[in-house]
Amino acid sequence: MLILSRPAAAAVAVATQAERPPLARPAARPRAASGAPRAFAQALLPWLLPLALLALWFAGAARGWISSQVLPPPAYVWETLRDLVTSGDLRMHAGASFMRVGVGFVAGTTIGLVLGAAMGLSRRVEACLLPTFNALVQIPVLAWLPFVLLLVGIGEPLKYILIAKAAMVPVALNTLQGFRQTPAALREVGEAFGYTRRQQVLEIVLPHALPTLFTGVRLGFTKAWLSLVVVELVASSEGLGYLIVYGRQLFQLDLVMAAVVVVGAIGYAIDRLLDLLERRLNRHRRSAA
């Protein structure tokens, strides 16, 4: 099998991602359909591992194999989680986190869209900006942190800037990618119809770039959420990430675990939501085509 060079392979993968046929999955072979008990067993299998781990955790806590300082019993974690919800602490911390992600994500996405579109539409802008952009992107969020920290202090702007930077990168790159890959045939059709530049962009380039663009936005959100946790772990006095650090400092591992569960659940839920949106968007496009 011929291997494409990486950028080319990635570009092809992104380009064909929307219309890629579903992969053949071994689990879906016909033998799975040999009767209801079989199907039931298949549905049960994924729960085996988590249940076994949970049972081990319960047993370990009950029999005192591990001290609760190192691994608090599940009941304890559950109780802490409930306390967090009923006391309103969770709402306060989650509110702070959502605020940060919201501001950072919106700012980052806007900048990313503008930058990506500018680079995608004008070769001159691209030639001027892209190398610098690529170089700055190589430096991870955590390396930017001390720099921005010294510049703007430890307040909210620090979090907004870092989260915005994290969201901006995939949005800008995917926008550029999407704008670049307008098929020449479509462009020629536009020319044949005598489209103005504005019409070209609004009615040909943009609709065609939309799926790639949306993938960028979703990735941007994932990155924003990830950096939120990192930033709050390092420098904050409220928020979900802070809850984790706080629990760690007090050696309250139940609090740490409860907070990790909440962070994971929220990230997962929002990712699913965006995924659903993206899929619906793609289906619309395909049925329209």
Next chain:
Amino acid sequence: MSTAPDASARDIAELAAAQPLAPREEGRWRGLVLPLAAVAVWWLLASLDLVNSALLVSPLRVLQTAFEQIAGGQLQRALAASLARELAGFAIGTVGGLLLGAFLGLSPIFERVVGPSFNTFKQISLFAWIPLISVWFGLGDVAKVVFLSLAALVPVVVNTCDGIRSVPASLLEVGQAYGYTRRQTLLEVVLPSALPAIFTGVYLALIYSWLATIGAEYLLVSGMGIGNTLIEGSEHFRMDLVVFGMLVIGLVGWLMNACARALERRIARRLGRI
């Protein structure tokens, strides 16, 4: 596991996003305009004393710091410590990831049992595990390496499993037609076909573990490393040290990127020749 195919698509898209897009050939010189202008403005501002702030260090000062760090051997020691950790975590995570990914890809039952749990696990930001890791493994090198191996493990598992499962059915049928044994099928059909995806996973693992190295040095503060240089600079309000540390981190990441890509191209060429 219904999320596997789109998870792979996502990873590829993520890779595309992590990958700098290659600038077009013509007008290369234009790319230099912005950085040069920025450095010139920076220099001007710093030397004119227009902004009276200790934070606005001149580019010359940064160069001087770089020279001091290199001549004094601090940079070499910090980098060596960071890279040793990075490579240890990368190696452990990659080996573990290859094994886990291969099992996931080859055995449908194993996939049913472990796959969904693994997918849930990888949804949780790795950094959120650091406080737990620090309680279980302390703040030293062990904890850092554990964290780094986790960071390297995830992309390798996802891509290995995916590469194995997307072997074209037609190729498998050819193997069957030739009466291949299971071993032959694995070595001569599945492995060559899955190799590009597997390599993508390893390549991502290299990048992820470098990012995680910085993260680990930040959040498990002890010992030395290039991340600690940054923290030190930040704590002592030494912008020159911070800028220098950032440049080094970016440069190392870029070098790793370039090396991995060159290696991949060489392997691809060799595979193409067979």
